Structure formats: C-alpha cells, structure tokens
Amino acid sequence: MQSKPVKSRGEAMKLVSLTKFEWNKYMVYIVFLIVFLIFSVTLGENGFLTNNNLLNILRQTSMISIMAVAGTFVLASGQIDLTVGSVAAMTAMIVALILQHTNSIWLAIIGGLAFGALTGSVNGLLVTRLKLPAFLATLGMMQVIRGAAMWITNTAAVPITNNTFNTIFGIGDLGGVSVLILWTILFYLAGIFVFNKLPFGRHVLATGGNEQSAKYSGINTDWIKMKVFILSGMFAAFAGILYAGRMQSGRFSFGEGDELSVIAAVVLGGAAMKGGSGSVLRTLIGSILMGVITNALILAGLRTAQQVIIQGLILVLAVALSNLAQKNKN
C-alpha cells in the first residue's frame, strides 16, 4: 500500500491504537509498578520495603506461583483446572504418611508426583473422552480429592520429622534465599522454556485458540489437553510437597482456594479465559502482584476476613482488566 502523508489526526489515532495494543501485553507490569509504588509510599514505615519483607512475599507466593506455571498452559489450551488446591493438600498428606512409614524422601516425592499425574490423567480423560466441560469435571474432582484428604487420617494432621526433607522442600535456604524461592525460579525457567521454545507451547496455544483448526493442522488436541492436565496435576503435587516441607506436616486444609488464586494470577498475566493466549513470565508477575497485595493488607493491619474480601475483589478486577485488554486489541 502506498503511504500518503498521514494527517495529524491519523498520527493521533496511531498513538492511541499503539497504546491500546501494548496495554494488553504490558498491563500486568504497569499495574504491578503502580501498586508497588503506592505501597512503598504508604506502607514504607511499616516495613514494606525491607529486604526481609520482600523476600517474604516471594516465599509466601511460591506455591501459587508454581501452580500458576502449569495454570498458564491450562488456560492457554482453553481449559480450567480447579483441582490444584486439593491436589496440593492430598499430596502433602501422602508425602507425610509415606515419610512417617518409610522415612524415604524419594518414595515420598515419587508417590506425591504420581498422585498429581494420576489426578491430571483422570481430569484429562473426563474432558477428552467423556467430553465433560473442564469446569464441571474438575469441580467434582476437587471435592472428591479434598474429601479424600480429610478422610485418610480423619482430618488429623500428620507431622513430618524428616529434617532433610523439611530443609530441601520448605524451611531451608541457600545464601539467605529460601529454597521455596529457588524452586520457584527453577520451575519458571522450565515453564518459560517449554512454553516459548518448544513446539508443544505453540500446540497448546493453537488448541485453545481454535481447536478445530489445530486438529486440521495435524495436532492431536485431545492428547495436548491430556498432557496439560497431567502437567497441572504434577505441578500442583509439587506445590503440595512444598506446603508439607514448609509446615513440616501434611494437613487436609492446605491450598484451600489456591485454584482461584492460580486463575487470578494467570488472568492478571494477560491470558484470556477463552484460551489461545498467555505468558508464563507475566503469570509470575501476576502471582507476585497478588502476594504483594496480600502482604500489604497484613502490614496495614487488616484481618483475615477483610483480606479474603479484597482477594475476591482482585479476582473480579483481574478478569475485568483482562476483558478490557482483549476488547482493546480488536
């Protein structure tokens, strides 16, 4: 197309449409900066900006962050997984029980991850074979697993006395940095690599973007969904292992509500609920952003009940912002 001299009006339009487009991609960074600045100013006196507090935030969000890596794949493929919180709890129970009986860390880890993989497979089969909507399938499974986690010890907590386990997966640190943060970094590097650099990532996005076109392009979309659910289950199981290590016990109530926090993190990171988009790195920012907010609420002296309300509002806001960004893109 020949370019005629563009009028100033056109120039202005160009600018507007440019910011509109970038908004979708950079929303989470911008919001993060603004929120961070506000808290730095208002809560600086309360110790918000201290190294200790900042590391604390990262430590506390690490389970959500890790589950949200897989959550990015799940949403990108057009699915949803509500079982992650309960899988984390059940895994923590399994790990604690195995340690109690055998004291073998390897067995505990393998047992925990196998449980995650199993749950993921069941979710995947329900969705791809029985054609259940992922929302309902995983909603039901979530209840089943949470119930099982309560049942297995009659709601009693199982203490973990294996100090090596607790150190590696929960309370230890390396040069002053918590192992939880190190695990998070590791999982993000892996997640970013797989999502951005391997054909699998593209296949996931295509499956969520337009399943029929993906199929017609030779992608086995059912198999992609299976893999994504298994990935999600195993990441959730690993988060459960970290819960167990950090709390030095297994407890049925771990990870309650985490499924929603994970979705919020991914959506804050710019992924659309309808699938086909998402970014692992932006999910991390989304997850930390929520951690920052929770932390600030605590510093500001809000009670748990109030925190819960605010977290709910954040979820709504995240989806609203994501919708807005999607709309602007078109």
Next chain:
Amino acid sequence: MEQVLKMENIIKTFGETQVLKNVNFDLIVGEVHALAGGNGAGKSTLMKIMTGVYTKDSGDIYLEGKPVRIDSTDDAKRQGIAMIFQELSLVHSMTIAENIFLGDELKSNLTLNKKEMNQRANIVLQELGIDIDPNLTVENLSVGMSQMVEIAKAVNKQAKIIVFDEPTASLSAKETEKLFELIENLKQKGTTIVYISHRMNEIMQICDRITILKDGAHALTESLTNLTLEQIVSYFVPYQNKQVKFEWKKRELGSESLTLLSVNNLTVENKVQDVSFSIREGEIVGIAGLMGSGRTEILETLFGIRPMDSGSIEISGKKARIKTINDAINAGLGLVPEDRRRQGLVLEHTLKENFILPSIKKNPKLSSFIINEKNANQLSEETVEEFNVKTSGINKVISLLSGGNQQKIVIAKWMKMNPKVMLLDEPTAGVDIGAKSEIINIIRNYADKKNGVLLVSSELTELLAACDRILVLYEGRLIKELNREEIKREEELQHAIQAG
C-alpha cells in the same frame, strides 16, 4: 432518483496503514449497489463504518440529506441500516421467531407473547417468500436458510439499507437463486441493498450500480448498464498485463508418470457411495457436484477426519491406513479445508504462528528440539513474498488481513509441508479475481513438481481453468469422469452436474 445515503471523504486508519482514503459513497433508494475491489481494498471496512462496527477517523455521513452520527451498531440499527454478516449472528439454540424478535420481544403485560411473535414472524417470512415454520430451531437450518432468517430479522427491524458481504460464498446454486429472488423482492419494497462480492457474474446479474475501491481509494461509481465485465475487472486487478482470464493450459504428464493416489470403492455413511478414482504424478483432478453431493466428505475421509465405512486408499502404490489426521499427513496428504475461519486458521494468532503450525514439529528446519525462530521468520517472510500476501508484516494478527490474503496463508501452510497429494476444498472462496488466478497458478506450479492435486470447487470456471480431469459427483456417486479436452463449454459441465 432520491439519494438515501451519502458518505463523504471517509478516512480510516488501522495502526500505520490508511485503509480508506477520502472515500465517497452514495446509495439511491431501492437500488442494488455493488461494492467491488480487490482483497484488502477496504470494502468490508467501509461497510463496517456505515453500520457502526468501526468508527471513522474523519468524514461525513448523510441519511436522506441530513447529517447523522453512527458511533455504534445500535445507532446504525436505529437509522435502519443492517448488515448481514458472513458469520451469521443468530442464536443457534433459539427458534426462528425468537431470533427475529431478539432484542425487541413482543410482550403481553409482562410475559413473552410467543403466539403473536410466531404470527408476526410468519408474516415477515411469507412476505419475503421464505417458506419455513418459525417454530424451528436455528441449529437445524442449512447455511442458506440461516441467512434467509438473518435477512428476515433485518427486515423486521425496519431496515432501509441492507448490506450483504459476500453472501453467496457458502450457498448452493439453488440457494443463491433464492437469495437473488429475495433481493429482488426487497428492492421492489424500496429497500436499498449493498452487495459485496468477488463473483462478477453475480454483480452483472443483480446490481444496478457499482462502486469500485482500489487500495482504499474510490476508483469509480457507475451504472452497470454502461460497463462491460472487462472494464470492471481492469479497475481492480492491479497487474493488468498478467493474464487474469482463466484459461486452461494443456499440461503434459508424460507416459511414465506414476499413480500417486488411488481410491477404491470408498463408501462413507450415506454421503459417499462406492467411489473410485486415481490421481497421477503432476495431475490436477477436479471434483464437480452440487452442494451436498459428497465432495467435502471425500476429502475429509481421505484426510482422516471422517471414518470410512468401506473401501481402500493407496498412496504411491502402498496401501494407506488413514485413521487420524496425522496418519494422513504422514502418508503425504495435505488439506486446505472449506471453512477458512473455523478450520483453517487460529484467527487471533499471527500470520507466522498460523503459517508454521502444521510444520513446526515436522520440519527439522523449524524445530530440532527447540523452535528455530530465525528460520521460522525467514520461511514466513519468503512465503509472504512468494505467495504475494498483502500484509504489514509476518507478526500481524491474521484476522486483520483481508479474506483473500488469509486464504493464501492457509494454502501456503500446507504447500510448505510438501504433501504428495494436496486436497483443496474451495480454495478460492472469498478471493478476488487477481488472487484467484494467482492461486490457480500456484496450484499448477505445485502439480508441476510431480505432485498430485484434488480440487473441489463450486466455480466451474475455476475447475475448467485448473483441472486435467474432472470427476462429477451426484448424491454421493461418481457418475462421470471427463477429460478436460472433452469439455468444450462450461454449460456441458453444468449439465453433467445437474443431470444425475
């Protein structure tokens, strides 16, 4: 001759490209006005501005002489301007009557007055000559009938101006005829019609005046009685020296050319009955037939989308067991599907992402283990060049390309996989005349490299231009096989298709 609408100096810019450059457009009461131009000329954009889907950067719109603001689709609706979209906007789970009254339901007191809605819907349908029960659910209707309902909905909302954007692309010959009757009907009632199409014969048949856009600028508005087909075409094909007429060239296959694909006694549900044929190296074989004659089903079965009931497929002399799409790809087949938007593309992804999707895991240049972005970019750039795709870059979201350019990407993404036999289902749907002949050329060149092509098309001119041999299907059966040389005129093929 009373002017009903006038658009003046319309400018629209997307990102960095000015898509409409000071365009003027006007409509006279009760006319059928053709809007023509190459892919990406700005036809849809202009009409989307008129119907409030997009807002213009500058320019004026007058309705019956008075300036109006159209900032939203609601505004347009209130002014009596409606557009029949290709992606029909009906709610599939509701009845015809409910759809027609969607948004302004009739009520008696507080509850819906279903009876009256049905009656009134019936009257509207009758007046338009559409013979159907308004109680039927939309999901059970054919594409053609859904479109009729869409039109009835517009008429019921008192539309004075109705825009059709390539309405016949997915209609059978019969349905097209019905649509033309309906348009004539509307015209008699004083409704003004805008008709966008790449099919010149349709434009010549039903339109009164034509406006041609070229690269976003107004090129001509003229009464069609004063124009010949060649004159029109010359306006919007940018490369006049190139041959745009669809002329068949005899292609030599050579006597030792091997059989690439042979299909034996293929039967699929009640759609395809006992069909056998083969394709040799370098051969382009066409399938002609009415809508519903089983053409698409044959391609889909070969490509592993539908299971076959009986029959066998051989590729290069070896029996091929095709149960999944991947089997078909690995056996050396590629399919350009019928519905570009739903089956061919991921609309929200970029040109490049769409282009590399099928090959990303199979082409070692694109990924050994990790994706090679550099090669992916390079291959995409080369393909854009080779296929003459009009785009501002390979990272443009594909839905923002015009229809014809989208289609070229669907074809390219498969051709670059180098399948031995390429299956093409209506590859030039929604593509302008220039691009059509380019695509036919692309197909020829592809076959010249000792590949086989199986081409389904409803446009006989296109089949006759491209194919060496044409199979005629009727109600799922192969009733005739014609060598291209035997066919002297298009009418002969037309007869063969209808005869049965």
